Amino acid sequence: MKKLMLGNEAFARGLYEAGCRVVSSYPGTPSTEITEEAAKYDEMYAEWAPNEKVAMETALGASIAGARSFCGMKHVGLNVAADPLYTASYTGVNGGMVIAVADDQGMHSSQNEQDSRHHAIASKVPMLEPSDSAECKEFVRTAYDISEMYDTPVIVRMSTRVAHSQSIVELEERRDDSLKEYVKSPQKYVMMPAYAKGKHVFVEERTEKLIEYAETSPLNITEISETAEFGVITNGAAYQFAKEALGDKASYLKLGMVNPMPVRLIRDFAAKYEKIYIIEELDGVIEQHCRNIGVTNIQGKEIFGYIGEIPQSVIAEKILGEKKEFNALEENIPVRPPVMCAGCPHRGMFYTLKKLGVTVSGDIGCYTLGACAPLEALDTTICMGASISGLHGFNKARGAESEHRSVAVIGDSTFMHSGITGLVNIAYNNSNSTVIILDNSITGMTGHQQNPTTGKNLKGDPAAAVNLEELCRAVGIKRVRVVDPYKLSECEAAVKEELAADEASVIISRRPCALLKYVKHNAPFKVNGDKCVGCKMCMKLGCPAISMRDGKAVIDHTQCVGCGICTEMCKIGAIG
Amino acid sequence: METKSIMIVGVGGQGSLLASRLLGNVLLAQGYDVKVSEVHGMSQRGGSVVTYVRYGDKVYSPVIEKGEADAVISFELLEAARCLPYLKKGGHLITSTQQIDPMPVITGAAKYPEDLTEKLSAAGADLVAVDALTLAEQAGTSKAANVVLMGVLASKMDFPEELWQKALEQCVPAKFLELNKKAFELGKNA
Numbered sequence: 001m002k003k004l005m006l007g008n009e010a011f012a013r014g015l016y017e018a019g020c021r022v023v024s025s026y027p028g029t030p031s032t033e034i035t036e037e038a039a040k041y042d043e044m045y046a047e048w049a050p051n052e053k054v055a056m057e058t059a060l061g062a063s064i065a066g067a068r069s070f071c072g073m074k075h076v077g078l079n080v081a082a083d084p085l086y087t088a089s090y091t092g093v094n095g096g097m098v099i100a101v102a103d104d105q106g107m108h109s110s111q112n113e114q115d116s117r118h119h120a121i122a123s124k125v126p127m128l129e130p131s132d133s134a135e136c137k138e139f140v141r142t143a144y145d146i147s148e149m150y151d152t153p154v155i156v157r158m159s160t161r162v163a164h165s166q167s168i169v170e171l172e173e174r175r176d177d178s179l180k181e182y183v184k185s186p187q188k189y190v191m192m193p194a195y196a197k198g199k200h201v202f203v204e205e206r207t208e209k210l211i212e213y214a215e216t217s218p219l220n221i222t223e224i225s226e227t228a229e230f231g232v233i234t235n236g237a238a239y240q241f242a243k244e245a246l247g248d249k250a251s252y253l254k255l256g257m258v259n260p261m262p263v264r265l266i267r268d269f270a271a272k273y274e275k276i277y278i279i280e281e282l283d284g285v286i287e288q289h290c291r292n293i294g295v296t297n298i299q300g301k302e303i304f305g306y307i308g309e310i311p312q313s314v315i316a317e318k319i320l321g322e323k324k325e326f327n328a329l330e331e332n333i334p335v336r337p338p339v340m341c342a343g344c345p346h347r348g349m350f351y352t353l354k355k356l357g358v359t360v361s362g363d364i365g366c367y368t369l370g371a372c373a374p375l376e377a378l379d380t381t382i383c384m385g386a387s388i389s390g391l392h393g394f395n396k397a398r399g400a401e402s403e404h405r406s407v408a409v410i411g412d413s414t415f416m417h418s419g420i421t422g423l424v425n426i427a428y429n430n431s432n433s434t435v436i437i438l439d440n441s442i443t444g445m446t447g448h449q450q451n452p453t454t455g456k457n458l459k460g461d462p463a464a465a466v467n468l469e470e471l472c473r474a475v476g477i478k479r480v481r482v483v484d485p486y487k488l489s490e491c492e493a494a495v496k497e498e499l500a501a502d503e504a505s506v507i508i509s510r511r512p513c514a515l516l517k518y519v520k521h522n523a524p525f526k527v528n529g530d531k532c533v534g535c536k537m538c539m540k541l542g543c544p545a546i547s548m549r550d551g552k553a554v555i556d557h558t559q560c561v562g563c564g565i566c567t568e569m570c571k572i573g574a575i576g
Numbered sequence: 577m578e579t580k581s582i583m584i585v586g587v588g589g590q591g592s593l594l595a596s597r598l599l600g601n602v603l604l605a606q607g608y609d610v611k612v613s614e615v616h617g618m619s620q621r622g623g624s625v626v627t628y629v630r631y632g633d634k635v636y637s638p639v640i641e642k643g644e645a646d647a648v649i650s651f652e653l654l655e656a657a658r659c660l661p662y663l664k665k666g667g668h669l670i671t672s673t674q675q676i677d678p679m680p681v682i683t684g685a686a687k688y689p690e691d692l693t694e695k696l697s698a699a700g701a702d703l704v705a706v707d708a709l710t711l712a713e714q715a716g717t718s719k720a721a722n723v724v725l726m727g728v729l730a731s732k733m734d735f736p737e738e739l740w741q742k743a744l745e746q747c748v749p750a751k752f753l754e755l756n757k758k759a760f761e762l763g764k765n766a
Contacts, residue, residue, distance in 0.1 A: 004604045004612070108615060132611075132638075165638035166600055166612040237638075244637035313641040324643030326661045327699050333658045334686035336678035338588060338623035369621065374683045445621075539682060544622050547677040548684075556676070558709075558718045 005169045007162040010133035011072075011100060012037035013169065014140025019177030020044055020070050020098070022062035024055040026417065027446040028074030029109035030163040031102035035072050036449075039458050043174065048449055048458045051384070051417040052077035056084045056099065060153070063097040064189060066180035068144055072100035075116045076383060080418070085153070086123045090199040091189050092151035092206075095180050096144035099125075102158040105237070105281045106308045109160075109445070111364065111381065113307070115282035120155050120259040124203050126210055127155040127259040128219060129236040133167040139256065141175075142219060150206055150213070157258065159281070161237040161309065211260045219256030222269060225249070230319075231273040233266065233286055233298075238279045238310050245315035250277075261289045270295045277303075277319060281310055340369045342545040343521070343561035345440050345511030348485035349409070350377040351541055351565070352492050358405050358499065361394065363387035363419070365411040366444040366513075374542045378409075385410070385418030392422060392431045403432040404499050410435070413443035413451040416466065420475070426504050427476030434498045434505050437468060438485075441512040448516065472506045479505035486511060488568045514561050522562025527553045531574035538566040538575065577608075579632035581640045582729075585659045586651030587676050588622045591722035594747060595649070596627040598726050601743035602735055603631040613638035622679075624655055647732070649725050651708070652676050653692050660701060669701040670728050672708035672721060704728060711762040720759035723748075727763020 005013065011034045015023065023046035025035040039046040049055035055071040062069035073081060078101045088097070101119070104110040120127035128143055130136045136158070143154040187195045214220060225248040232250045234242050239254045253269040255261060270276050270290070278287045278300030287300035303318045304310050316322045340347050350370040353360050354377045362368060362378035363386065371378035380390060391408040410419045415437050426433045443449040450456040455465035472480045479501055483494045491509065498505040512519050524545075534551040545559035546566060555566075555575070567575045582599065584592050593614055600612045608631040615625050628640040642661045647668040650656035656671035663669055673693065680686035689695070693705045706728055712721040723744075730740050740760065748756045 002604070004600050004610055006614070161613065161638060164614045166597075166610070166614070167635070167638070168604065168610060240636045240638065309639075311639050311641055312637050324641070325665065326643035327663065327665065327701065328661045329657055329689075329695055329699055331657065331689045331692075331695060332686070333654065333689065334678050334680045336587065336622075336624040336654070336658075337680075338621040339679050341589070341622060366621065373679060373685065536684075539684075542679060542682065544676075544679065544682065547682050 001171045003169050003171060004166045005133045006033060006164060006166050007130070007133045007136045007158060008033035008164070009037045010136040010169045011140055011156070011158070012041070013171065014137035015070050015098070016041045016044060017137065017172050017174050018141045018144045019068050019175045021067040021177055022059065022069040023047065023071070024049045024058035025072040026050070026052045026055050026077055027443055027449040028077050028102070029446055030104060030160040031072045031074045031077070031100055031158065032446045032449065033163070034100055035458070038070070043177065046458055048451060050452055052081040053084060056081040056088070059097055059099070060084055060088050063093040063095045064182070065094070066182050067095040068177065069095060070098050070100070073102070074110065075101055075103045075114050076110065076112065077101070078116055078119050080384065082119060085119065085125065087191050088153045089123045089125045089203055090191055090196055093147055093153060094182065096147035097153040098140060098143045098147060099153055099155045100158055101155055102160070102163050103282065104160050106160060111383065113282065115285065116157055117258055117283070117285045121285070124207055125153050125155055125259070126150070126257065127157050128256055129157040129258045130162055130256070131236050131239045131254070132162065133165070133169050135256070136162065137169055139219070146213070150210060152206060157236070159237050207260055211263065214257050214260055214262040215265050217257055220262060220265060221254045221256065223252040223254070225251050228273070230275040230277060231269060232277050232279055233269065233290070234279040235286065236281065238281050241310055241312045242279045242315055245312035246319065249320070255286065258285070261286065263293050266290060267293060267295055270297060275299070279304065279310060279315060282306060337372055338369060339372065339542065339544050340366065341514055342543055342559040343514030343563040345485045345509070345514065346370060346438050347541055347543065348488055348565050349436065349438060349491055349509045350375045352488060352495055353377045353407065356492070356495060358407055358495070359402060361387045361391040361406065361408040363408070363410040363414050365414050367409055367411060367438050370409070372542070374540055384414055385422055388419050388422030388435055389425060391433050391435070392426050392429070395431055395433050407434045407436050407495070407499070409438055411444065412437060412439040412441065412453045412468070415468070416452045420471070423472065423477065423506070424475045431504055432502060434507070436507045436509055439468060439508050439510045442516060444513050448513070468508055477504050477506050479503060480508070482508045482510050484511060485509045486563050486565055488565055514563065522564065524557040524560035524562055525555050525564065525567065525575050527555055528574045528576065531572055533572060537569045537571065541566060541569060577632050579630055579635050581645045582629040583640050583645045583648045583659060583662055584627040584629065585648065585655045586625055587655065588625045590651040591719065592625050592627045592651065595722040595726050596629055597747045598723070598740070598743045599629050599729070601746055602739045603629070605739045605742065606735060608632060609635045611635045611638040624658065626659070647729070649729055651721060651725060654678065654688065657689065657692050657696060660696060660699060663701060665700065666702065668704070668732055669696060670704045670706070670725060670732070672725060673705050674709045674721065706763070706766045708763065711766060712759050715759035715762055716755040720756055723756045723759040724763035724766070727760040728766055730760070731764045
C-alpha cells in the first residue's frame with residue numbers, strides 16, 4: 001500500500017516495521033512527530049521522557065535488555081544526551097538501538113544551526129541520512145541491521161526539510177520483534193577504566209569495519225549520467241535540491257551513510273570528472289573528508305557557504321549561472337513574525353515584567369516570543385534551563401543591584417527538562433534569585449505534548465503529576481506562590497514582593513495554554529467605539545486580536561478568546 | 577509530465593496543513609509523484625506560514641522558490657502580496673480577501689498596504705480574490721475558510737470531483753465533514 005507520509009511519520013513506520021519495542025524521546029522541532037506517530041502503534045511502548053539524556057539512557061537500557069529501541073530529539077537535544085551517547089558507543093548494544101537527531105537548517109524553530117554530524121564523528125557512532133520519506137522508513141530498517149551486526153547505536157540524521165515534507169511511502173509488514181537474551185556481561189556494560197580500555201580498541205576496529213561496509217553499502221548510491229560534465233557528492237535534502245537544479249547535467253554520489261564515509265568509492269567517483277561539487281548543508285564535513293583522503297578536484301563551501309539550506313535556485317545560480325524571473329510589488333510588505341496567541345497566558349506576566357523594567361533571563365519555549373515587540377521583555381535566551389542557572393550567575397556577579405530587579409522565566413516542561421537543577425543550585429548556594437515558572441500545563445511550542453507536570457502520559461492516559469509548589473519547597477525554596485497571569489494587578493504585586501524579598505523565591509504563573517481543547521473560552525470582547533479615545537493602552541499587550549482602525553481600537557472576534565487582560569488595561573472602560 | 581508547483585500561504589493557525597493534505601491526497605490518487613513541505617514549530621504561532629505542494633512524474637525538491645509556482649493560494653491578502661514573487665509569470669493567484677494585521681502594523685511600526693487586490697492584478701497576476709471568511713461562516717464556521725479556498729482551487733484544476741470528496745473524507749474528522757463539504761462547494765461556485 002502506498003501512502004503520502006511526513007518524513008517523521010515514515011520514520012515511525014520504519015520503527016514499527018523494524019520490530020522496535022521501546023521508544024523514549026523529548027519533543028523538539030523538527031523531530032517531535034516521530035514519537036507522536038510511534039505512539040499510535042500498540043506494538044511499541046512509547047513515552048515522553050523529561051529530557052533527551054533520560055530518553056537516551058532509557059533506550060540504551062532497553063537495548064541492553066534485548067529489545068530494539070529508539071530515542072528521538074532535535075539537534076540541540078543531542079548535546080543534552082551526548083554523555084550517554086559517547087559511552088553507548090563503547091558498550092554497544094544487545095537489541096538494536098536507533099537515535100534520531102533532527103537538524104534545523106535555516107533555523108525555522110531553533111536557537112542555533114549546529115551540524116549534528118560532528119557528534120557522530122566524535123562519538124564514533126555510524127550515522128545515516130535519508131533524503132525523503134521513503135528513505136526515512138528504509139534507512140531505519142537498515143539502521144537496526146547495522147546496529148545489531150556491528151554492535152553499535154546508530155544515529156539517523158533528519159533535517160527540517162526531510163522531517164516535515166510528505167512524500168510517497170510503500171508500507172510493509174512488521175518484522176520479528178522478539179527480545180534477545182540478556183546475559184550479564186560486565187566487560188561490555190560496566191564502563192570503568194579497566195573494561196573501557198578494551199572497549200575503545202573495539203570501537204576503533206568497528207570503525208574500520210564500518211568504513212569497509214560504507215564502500216559497498218546500498219545506502220551510498222552512484223548515479224552516472226552520460227551527458228554529465230561534472231560530478232556532485234551530496235547528502236540528505238541537498239541531494240533533492242541538486243537533482244532539481246542540475247538534473248542529468250551532473251553525475252551524483254549520494255551518501256546515505258554520512259559517518260563513517262567510504263574512501264575508495266569517493267576516490268573512484270572523483271576520478272571520473274575534472275570537477276566535483278560537494279553540495280552539503282551546514283558544515284563542510286564531506287568536503288574535509290575528501291581533502292583528508294587526497295581528493296582535491298572539489299569545490300564546496302567556498303561557493304555554497306555554511307549557513308542555511310542550499311535550495312535549487314542557489315545551486316542553479318552558482319553552478320549553471322541561471323536565474324529565474326519573477327514579479328514583485330514595489331510596495332513595502334510588512335514582515336509577519338510569529339507572536340504569542342490571543343489569550344496566551346504568558347502575555348500578562350510579560351507585560352508586568354516590561355512595565356516594571358526588570359532584567360529577564362529567558363528560556364526555550366513559546367515564551368521566547370516575549371522578546372518580540374511590543375513586549376520586548378527578554379534579556380537572554382540560550383538553551384533549555386539556562387534561564388535559572390544564568391540568573392544565578394548574573395546575580396552572583398552583580399549582587400544586590402541585580403537581585404532586586406532580575407528574574408528568570410521558564411515554562412513547566414523546560415523546568416522539568418533542566419530547570420530543576422538550576423533551582424537546586426540557587427537554594428544550595430544561597431542565591432537571592434527570583435524564578436517565575438510559566439506553567440501553561442503543556443509543552444506548547446512543539447505542538448502540545450504532555451510532560452511530567454500535566455498528569456497525563458504520551459498516550460493521554462492518567463499519570464503521576466509533579467507538584468511544582470512542593471518540588472520547589474523540597475529543594476529548599478521557602479517563598480513559593482502561585483498567581484493567575486490573567487490578573488495583571490495580582491502579577492504585579494507578586495513580582496514586586498518577591499523581588500523585594502531577601503531570599504530566593506519562586507512565582508508559579510499558572511493558566512493552561514489557550515489553545516488546549518479542554519480550555520473553555522469566554523465570549524469575545526468588543527470595543528465601544530463611542531468610549532474609545534484611541535489611547536492605545538490596550539495595544540501595549542501585543543495581542544494579535546487587537547488593532548487600530550480609524551483611530552479606535554477594534555477586536556477581531558475570530559481571534560479573541562475573552563481572556564480579558566485588555567479590559568484591565570483600558571482605564572476608561574471602553575472594552576466590555 | 578513536468579513537475580507542477582502550488583504554494584499555500586497564510587497566517588499560522590489558519591489551517592494550511594489541512595489544505596495541503598487535501599491537495600496532496602487528491603494528487604496521490606491521480607497517480608502523481610507528490611511532495612508536500614510544511615512548516616511546524618515556532619513559525620506556526622501567528623507568523624507567515626508557507627506550504628509547498630509539488631507533483632509530476634518524478635519530484636525531487638520539496639521546495640518552491642521565486643518564479644516557480646504555477647499557483648499560489650493565499651488565506652490572507654498581505655501574504656498573497658508577499659508571495660507574489662514565487663508565482664511564475666502567468667500563474668494563478670487565488671486569495672482570500674481577509675486581512676490580518678501583522679505585529680509591526682499592530683504596534684504602529686508599519687502600515688498595512690492599501691488596495692492590494694488592484695495592485696496584484698496590475699502586477700500581472702491572474703488573480704481570483706474571494707471573501708473566503710464570509711463563505712466559511714455561511715458553511716458554519718470561520719475555521720473552514722481553508723476548505724473554501726481549496727474549493728476555488730478545485731474549480732481551476734481538472735481533477736475528478738470524487739477525488740476531492742474522498743480526500744475530504746480522509747482528512748476531516750467525521751463530525752465536521754458535512755460542514756467542510758459545504759464550504760468546499762461554496763468555494764467551487766464562488
